Amino acid sequence: MAISDMPMLSALRTKMQWHQERQRVLAENISNSDTPNFRPRDLVEPKFDKAGNTSVTAGGMGSLPMMRASGTNILPTGGSASFNQNSRVGYETRPAGNAVNLEDEMLKVSANQMDYAAATSLYTRSLGLLKTAIGKR
Structure with a gap:
């Protein structure tokens, strides 16, 4: 078995x-903040089991692939297209139909950057420990 x-x-x-791809998606959201009718997107975070593999779904159908989560919601029956389904008070879709909130997107970008830095640090330290264990360091 290879170390990787x-x-x-x-x-x-x-x-x-996942963090690299999410950074790209969040950057697209920010760059389209003035595009009419643009809805922000985000990625579904991968879930891992105790062994470190992507977790199995509840129905036992296997692991979930990384997919983009749609930023739009299904409208309730009898609902109008202008109804804002966002649960936060004070944040709403602009008259042009754009639903990107730059403050929220920038918070997501900075949180994603910190999480990526933590993952790379853990990866680097894990490789260092393995090198020490096999006597290469």
Whole structure:
């Protein structure tokens, strides 16, 4: 078994790849903040089991692939298209139909950056410990 195939390192690598893709999606949200009718998107965070593998769904259908979460919600029956489904008071869709809130997106970007830094630090330290264990350091 290769060192990179170890469950912990594989989980950290998956997490880092997820953070990289999420950073790209959040940057798209920010860059389209003035685009009419644009809805912000985000990624579904991968879930891991105790072994470090992506977790199995409740129905036992296997692991979930990384997918984009839609920023739009399904309208309730009888609802109008102008109804804002956002649960936060004070944040609403602008008249042009754009629902990007720059403050929220920038908070997500900074939190994502810190989480990515933590994952890369753990990955680097894990590799260092493995090198020490096999006498390469």
